[in-house]
Amino acid sequence: MYQAFLIKYGEIGLKGNNRHIFENALKNRVAECLRPLGEYTVVREQGRIFVECPQGYDYEDTVEALGRVFGVTGFCPVKVVETTEWETVKQAVGDFVEEMYPQKNFTFKMAAKRADKQYALTSPEICAKMGEYLLSRFSELSVDVHEPQEVITVEIRGRAYIYSKVLAGPGGMPVGTAGKAMLLLSGGIDSPVAGYMISKRGVALEATYFHAPPYTSDRAKEKVVDLARIVSRYTGPIRLNVVNFTDIQLAIYEKCPHEELTIIMRRYMMRIAEHFANKSDCLGMITGESIGQVASQTMHSLLTTNAVCELPVFRPLIGMDKVEIIDIAQKIGTFETSILPYEDCCTIFVAKHPVTKPILSVIEKSEELLADVIDDLMKEAIESTEVIEVRA
Amino acid sequence: MEAYLDNSATTKINDDVLALMERVYKEDFGNPSSRHKKGMEAERYIKTAKEQISATLKCKPDEIFFTSGGTESNNMALIGTALANKRSGMHIITTSFEHPSVYEPMFILEEMGFRVTYLAPGPEGVVTVEALKEALCEDTILVSMMAVNNEVGAVQDITALGAAVKEYNASIVFHVDAIQAYGKFRIYPKRQNIDLLSVSAHKLHGPKGCGFLYVKEKTKIKPILFGGGQQKGMRSGTENVPGVAGLGLAAELAGKDVEGLQEHLFELKKYFAKGLSELSDVTVHLVDNKDGAPLSDAEREERLYKTAPHIMSVGFLGVRSEVLLHALEEKGIYVSSGSACSSNHPAVSGTLKAIDVKKELLDATVRFSFCKDTTKEELQYTLEVLKELLPQLRKFWRK
Numbered sequence: 001m002y003q004a005f006l007i008k009y010g011e012i013g014l015k016g017n018n019r020h021i022f023e024n025a026l027k028n029r030v031a032e033c034l035r036p037l038g039e040y041t042v043v044r045e046q047g048r049i050f051v052e053c054p055q056g057y058d059y060e061d062t063v064e065a066l067g068r069v070f071g072v073t074g075f076c077p078v079k080v081v082e083t084t085e086w087e088t089v090k091q092a093v094g095d096f097v098e099e100m101y102p103q104k105n106f107t108f109k110m111a112a113k114r115a116d117k118q119y120a121l122t123s124p125e126i127c128a129k130m131g132e133y134l135l136s137r138f139s140e141l142s143v144d145v146h147e148p149q150e151v152i153t154v155e156i157r158g159r160a161y162i163y164s165k166v167l168a169g170p171g172g173m174p175v176g177t178a179g180k181a182m183l184l185l186s187g188g189i190d191s192p193v194a195g196y197m198i199s200k201r202g203v204a205l206e207a208t209y210f211h212a213p214p215y216t217s218d219r220a221k222e223k224v225v226d227l228a229r230i231v232s233r234y235t236g237p238i239r240l241n242v243v244n245f246t247d248i249q250l251a252i253y254e255k256c257p258h259e260e261l262t263i264i265m266r267r268y269m270m271r272i273a274e275h276f277a278n279k280s281d282c283l284g285m286i287t288g289e290s291i292g293q294v295a296s297q298t299m300h301s302l303l304t305t306n307a308v309c310e311l312p313v314f315r316p317l318i319g320m321d322k323v324e325i326i327d328i329a330q331k332i333g334t335f336e337t338s339i340l341p342y343e344d345c346c347t348i349f350v351a352k353h354p355v356t357k358p359i360l361s362v363i364e365k366s367e368e369l370l371a372d373v374i375d376d377l378m379k380e381a382i383e384s385t386e387v388i389e390v391r392a
Numbered sequence: 393m394e395a396y397l398d399n400s401a402t403t404k405i406n407d408d409v410l411a412l413m414e415r416v417y418k419e420d421f422g423n424p425s426s427r428h429k430k431g432m433e434a435e436r437y438i439k440t441a442k443e444q445i446s447a448t449l450k451c452k453p454d455e456i457f458f459t460s461g462g463t464e465s466n467n468m469a470l471i472g473t474a475l476a477n478k479r480s481g482m483h484i485i486t487t488s489f490e491h492p493s494v495y496e497p498m499f500i501l502e503e504m505g506f507r508v509t510y511l512a513p514g515p516e517g518v519v520t521v522e523a524l525k526e527a528l529c530e531d532t533i534l535v536s537m538m539a540v541n542n543e544v545g546a547v548q549d550i551t552a553l554g555a556a557v558k559e560y561n562a563s564i565v566f567h568v569d570a571i572q573a574y575g576k577f578r579i580y581p582k583r584q585n586i587d588l589l590s591v592s593a594h595k596l597h598g599p600k601g602c603g604f605l606y607v608k609e610k611t612k613i614k615p616i617l618f619g620g621g622q623q624k625g626m627r628s629g630t631e632n633v634p635g636v637a638g639l640g641l642a643a644e645l646a647g648k649d650v651e652g653l654q655e656h657l658f659e660l661k662k663y664f665a666k667g668l669s670e671l672s673d674v675t676v677h678l679v680d681n682k683d684g685a686p687l688s689d690a691e692r693e694e695r696l697y698k699t700a701p702h703i704m705s706v707g708f709l710g711v712r713s714e715v716l717l718h719a720l721e722e723k724g725i726y727v728s729s730g731s732a733c734s735s736n737h738p739a740v741s742g743t744l745k746a747i748d749v750k751k752e753l754l755d756a757t758v759r760f761s762f763c764k765d766t767t768k769e770e771l772q773y774t775l776e777v778l779k780e781l782l783p784q785l786r787k788f789w790r791k
Contacts, residue, residue, distance in 0.1 A: 214718030253788055349788070 001099055002059065002077040005066060006163060007049035010073040010171065023049070025174035025202075026071040032236060033065045036392075046115060046157075052080075063167060068234050070200050071177075072169030076153075081160040084119065089160045093130055093152065094137050096162050107144035108134070108152055115157035126154060173202030175236050181314065182277035183207040183286040184269060185228060185240070187220055187342060190288025190317055192227045192334040193325050197316035198286045199235040206280055207238050207390075208273040210245040215349075220342035225388060230334050233392040241276050242386040245269070248377050249349065255369040259351045262296045263358050264367060266305045268378070274309045275382055284312045290320055295354040304358045394724040395770035399595075400542055400572060400703055400761035401728055406597040406645060409638045413599060416634040424631050425622060434633045441640025448647035449589070449606060450580050457626050458636050461603040462571040462592030463493040468605055468627070469567045469588040470497045472613040473534050474506055477565065481531035484508045487519050489546075489746040490538050494569055498536075507531070515748040516698070517546025517678050521556045528560045535566050539573035543743040543759060544677050545703030547573075554585030565611060571595055571603075575646035576654065576702055587611045591643075593635065597763070598642030602635030653764055657701035660762050660771060664704060665692055667775040671782060673709035677749055677757065704760045705744075707753030708778075710786040716758055719785060723777045727758045 007030060012022040027044050030051060034040040040062075041052040053062065059077070066075050081092045097104070112126035121129065134152075135141055155161040183195040185207040195205050209224045221242060232238045245268075252264050270285070277285055289297045296305070306313055317325055329335035367374075396404070416437060422430030424438055442453035459465045474484065486498060488510040498508050509527045511519045519537065528535075535557050539550050550568055557566045567588040570579055574589075575596040581589055589606035593599055607613060607626070619628030646653075666689070668674045679695045680687060687695075708716060713729035720727055744754050760774075 214715050214722055217714070217718050250788060 001079055001096075003053055003080040004078040004161065005051040005053070005062070006076040006078050006161070007051060007066070007072055008074040008076070008166065008169070009049070009071055012071060012173065022071070022174060022177050023047075025177045026069070029069050029071065029174050029176075029236065030066065033069050033233075034062065037061050037065060050078075051075075067167070067169060069174075070170055070172035070202065070234065071174035073171050074166045074169050076163040076166050078161050078163040081162065084116065084156050084158070084160050086120070089154065089156075089162075090130065090133050092160065093154060093162055094134060096164075097134060097138060097141075097152065100164065101150075104138045104140040106149040107142050107147075108150045109143065109145045109148035110134075111151050111153040113153070113155045113157075115155070119156050126156070130154060170200065170234070172200035175199055175202060175234075176204050178202035178204075179283045180204040180206060180281065181284045181286050182273050182280075182282040182311075183238075184273050184288075185209050185224055186288070187223045187227065187338065187340075188288065189322075189329050189335065189338040190290065190293075190325055191286075192231050192288075192338065193328045193332070194286050194288035194314075194316050195231050196234055196328070196332050196334075198314050199231075205231070205235045205238045205286075206241070206276070206282060208241040208243060208269075208276055210243050210269055210272075212246045212249055213244070215246065215249075217342055223337060223340055223342055225390060226337050227334055228388075228390040229392055230332070230337060232390050234332065237389060237391040239280070240388045240390050242388060243272055243381050244384050244386075245272075245381060248374070248381055251370055251373050251377055253349055255373075256366045259353060259355045260358065260363060260366050261349055261351055262354050263301055263304055263363060266296055266301075267308045267363070267367070268374075270305055270308050270313075272378065272381060274311055276385075277311055282311070284314050285309065286314045286316070288317055288325075289315045290317045290322075290325065293322065295356045298356050300357040300359075301355075304360050304363050307360055393770070393773045394726075395766075395774055396726050397760045397762065397766065397770070397774065398726045398728050399763035399766070400759065402594045402600065403597045403763050404765070405594075405599060405638075406642060408645070409598055409641050412641055413634040413638040416637050420633075422633075424633060425620065434631075437633050437637040437640070438631055441636045441643075444640040444644040445604060448643055451582065451606060452609065455606055455609055457605045457607055457623050458631055458639070459603045459605055459627060460601055460632070461594070462491075462569075462590055465571075465590035465592070465603050465605040466491070466493040466567075466569055467497050468616050469590055469613070470494065470501065470534070470536060471616050473565045473567065473588065473611075474501050474504075475616075476612040476614040477533040478506075480563065481533040482506050483529055483531035484534045484536070485524065485527050485532060486510060486536040487538065487548075487746075488512045489517075489541055489543075489743040490536070491542055491569060491571070494536055494538065513546060513746055515682070517541060517544055517747045519548055519553070521549070521552050524553055524556050525560065528557070528564070532561070532564050535564060536569065537567070538569040539579070540570075540576070540700040540703070541743060542572045542703070543741060544705040544747060545572075545700035546678060546747065547577075547698065547700050550579075550586070551584045558585045565613070572700065572703065575643070575650065576657070576700060578650050581606055581608060588613070593639035593642055596642050596646045599635045599638040602632055602639045604639065654701050656764065657762050657766075658697065660766055660768065661696055661699075661701060661704060662693060663768055664760065664771045664775070665696060667771070668706060668778075671775075671779060674782075675707040675709070675750075675753060677705040677707060677744070677747065677753075682748070682750060702762045704762075705757055706760065707749065707757045708782060709752060709756060711756055711782060713756055713758050715785060716756075716781070719781050720758075720774075720777065723781075725774050725777060727760050729758050 015022055027042050031042045039054045043050050079096050110127040110131045112123040150164050152164045181203050183205050185191045199205050211221050228238050228240050256264055420433045422434040424435040442456045445456050446453045511523050513519050537548050540547055554566050557564050565587045568586045569590045571592045574591045587608045592603040615626050617628050622628050665676050678699050717729045
């Protein structure tokens with residue numbers, strides 16, 4: 001019965017002169033997310049976005065897709081009436097209530113908007129007459145203008161649009177309106193969630209993954225590509241840099257104190273990720289770190305890894321517990337993939353008792369042990385990086 | 393160079409088998425249950441396959457039931473027999489190093505109230521007749537034994553075990569999981585007192601998703617799948633005609649020269665074992681001494697011949713099996729690791745434990761498995777690669 005969706009967006013509407021930039025970005029993202037489902041028409045008019053559905057579209061799929069567009073706070077399935085002729089509209093609103101609400105003992109309020117100011121009735125008149133009609137047609141209904149259970153809206157704008165239900169969108173800002181950031185993506189639970197959260201604020205993503213064959217398998221890489229693909233359902237296309245990290249890892253293993261391996265490794269990962277971030281004009285980097293979760297994520301460790309980069313590092317999970325992170329991972333659909341049991345390179349060489357309170361000057365001293373090889377190894381790792389364009 | 397040494401996982405399909413299957417898919421695609429000509433043509437393939445298989449087992453064509461593969465054959469054998477015989481008793485005997493498609497159904501049967509005895513093999517991977525005799529009791533209705541262990545290639549003396557079962561009580565059902573053995577050994581169920589025998593097609597250059605269960609006539613067994621009543625009601629569901637046709641031909645081809653194949657495989661195994669013995673800290677399970685004491689060529693050969701011709705399980709001290717697997721993969725050599733591990737919780741193989749493999753090798757063992765197409769050159773190449781890789785990988789063992 002629905003032929004259209006009305007997209008609601010919250011905070012974008014509050015923007016000033018550049019509001020149209022946000023609205024256009026949102027419109028484009030809505031169109032992009034619906035494209036695989038068919039020929040939808042997405043139009044921006046008078047401070048709202050309307051999605052008109054093609055013949056025979058799938059309601060569930062469309063709702064699912066709209067629920068993934070950052071910037072959408074809510075959306076209403078809309079019944080469209082081709083004419084604005086009063087009797088027809090009235091009848092249609094009655095039928096709408098009939099079909100939508102099997103139980104009719106609820107309180108409601110009418111709302112009306114008319115773009116067409118020539119229309120015979122004013123908005124308050126539409127509400128009053130329509131309410132009267134509904135009360136006479138359905139005896140169980142009652143009106144409550146202060147705290148109604150349902151608000152039934154009619155809009156007159158060339159055609160008549162009827163809607164009542166508001167489905168929740170993810171909120172946030174349309175992707176691309178806030179620039180781009182580099183996500184350090186592993187195969188774990190946290191980093192996809194971190195990417196999702198930052199992207200929700202309108203940030204486009206690029207990602208870097210560190211691969212260590214033969215210590216990590218191609219399946220582990222495949223898993224990361226799969227994770228990037230799931231995240232890209234929300235964020236739009238993600239360019240994934242797959243860095244072969246084996247030789248750097250082995251050099252650290254050979255030359256540096258073993259309990260410092262992870263922290264030194266992470267410092268080189270940040271350096272490489274920052275290299276790619278600068279190359280593609282990213283304005284920041286994103287990690288899935290959360291204070292104290294593992295040895296390399298203590299305050300001391302964060303300070304030590306943070307010291308190597310100049311770009312800001314965003315850590316949206318920093319204050320979250322694992323269970324909270326898992327909740328989001330499940331909601332966005334990355335959890336099941338994240339827990340597939342393939343080795344990833346952070347864990348394979350892990351010391352039994354890694355440092356938990358590294359001291360920056362000590363770590364820097366240890367890194368000097370790599371002085372004769374590291375420049376070549378970094379160069380090689382960067383040059384041999386494989387780039388995969390991931391899209392949903 | 394490429395060396396596919398994971399033939400116990402699966403084999404490459406034979407060209408003639410594939411050509412035959414393609415013909416069935418494209419031309420003779422009927423449903424064997426259909427009454428028209430297309431149905432009859434399809435049925436003919438099933439009949440032919442039964443004849444081809446029964447010829448290799450010296451049994452009757454009617455004793456062959458087609459399944460979706462080894463797992464289903466084992467499930468059908470175990471659950472079907474247990475359900476059909478529970479009034480005679482509730483006790484089942486098997487070994488402690490079976491394939492999951494045997495031990496998982498056993499766990500289900502235990503939940504259903506059956507009592508299962510798991511016989512531990514000795515360090516040579518062999519369950520003795522004495523141990524079996526000790527376990528048999530009045531309540532025993534089923535004995536299930538794996539002819540060739542898939543992980544380490546231990547071979548059971550099926551003939552002696554079968555005789556012991558029937559000597560104790562002829563009505564006990566004797567099931568043999570021959571998924572790794574069929575085609576590599578001559579198996580004659582009647583002579584070996586086997587009532588049920590599981591076989592999978594893709595281990596013998598046949599298609600995946602197809603297998604059979606030999607069911608000796610008059611064996612008390614119930615179906616586990618219900619429906620249209622195909623295959624005398626024992627296994628409902630439209631027959632996988634192309635798969636069955638492919639399996640029939642693959643079985644016939646495999647049965648032609650079992651002795652010749654054995655000889656070829658043992659030659660490979662001897663060559664490879666000798667080559668491995670020249671590398672340091674490498675242990676061929678079931679062959680090399682556990683304490684590392686050197687073997688003479690004659691001793692090695694004698695022990696080799698007691699194991700399956702196509703499977704070699706090898707421990708590489710100081711090298712994680714998964715890492716070695718991927719390092720070999722980079723060189724075009726495909727093997728399997730004893731177990732899929734995650735870094736924190738190595739899922740250590742029950743089989744390796746059962747044959748008393750040293751603790752430090754449990755997570756450092758890979759399996760090489762050969763087939764008729766495996767060549768000495770491939771193994772020579774593998775040995776060269778190992779010689780080069782092992783010192784590198786050993787440098788980076790987890791501290």
